Amino acid sequence: MRQYSPDLTPPWKKPKPVPEVPADPGLVVEEADTGFCGAVIRCEAGTVTLEDRFGKHRVFPLEPRGFLLEGRVVTLVRPSSAAPPRPTRTASGSVAVPGARARVARAGRIYVEGRHDAELVEKVWGDDLRIEGVVVEYLEGVDDLPAIVAEFAPGPDARLGVLVDHLVPGSKESRIAASVTGEHALVVGHPYIDIWEAVKPSSLGITAWPRVPRGQDWKTGVCRALGWPENTGAAWQRILGSVRSYKDLEPALLGRVEELIDFVTAGEG
Helix, strand or coil: CCCCCCCCCCHHHCCCCCCEEECCCCCEEEECCCCCEEEEEEEECCEEEEECCCCCEEEEECCCCCEEECCEEEEEECCCCCCCCCCCECCCCCECCCCCCCCCCCCCEEEECCHHHHHHHHHHHHHHHHHHCCEEEECCCCCCHHHHHHHHCCECCECEEEEECCCCCCCHHHHHHHHHCCCCEEEEECCCCCHHHHECHHHHCCCCCCCCCCCCCHHHHHHHHHCCCCCHHHHHHHHHHCCCCHHHECHHHHHHHHHHHHHHHCCCC
16 A cells, blocks of 8 residues: 555645754854844843843744744754853854955044053954954044044044043143044044953052152053063053953943944945
8 A cells, every 4th residue: 555644744845944053152143023033142041131232132932943043044053062062252242253254344434542542442353354344543642633534534434433541631632632523524433541450450450540749651551560670561462461351441432432333434335
């Protein structure tokens, strides 16, 4: 006798098989029904937790054909215990994109005051900046900023963002910033005398940044007060080496850098 399958569904009505993808930490997917997009942060029996770019968490069931990966329908499955861990965050706290290529540089730029500022921004936000195609340059001070902005000629497709040290009301820096900020140029700053102070003291193993008397070179005074050799270059390498992620930086700096990245990248598609 002939053997018949108990499944009487016509072949043309059967859904095509879709690939099964392990829900490894850091994998970015979109939930098919709601459109919620986020990175996998946890996968438990029957559920997966996603985190979007704003830090919002949502839990979804591991149902067949329940997610989109790069626009294709997939079925998420629990990863094997032997699966190698994947980086889930960049140093800035953003969702990591393993294997992502650097974007061609935008016309827009971010300027910072000096070399130390540029090195710190690169260490924490470097991965984000390369994906967005944002180049960071440094000014060596803000006195010439109006001329630099005029020469750059910022516009809709070439926005300019500037990060200034010690931007407090009534300061020289605040007056210069106000004179050049416009629709396509944004100057923001942090309240610290120097970018060194934007590193949390606890990350360096000190209780607080020393108070340096007025009229004394601030960096040299810091080295003296902390008992470090009076070599500001070596001191900076010591400070920079203590920074592993955004958690080692003060919020007053974090918010300003993120603001500049958003501003510059809003100018181009």
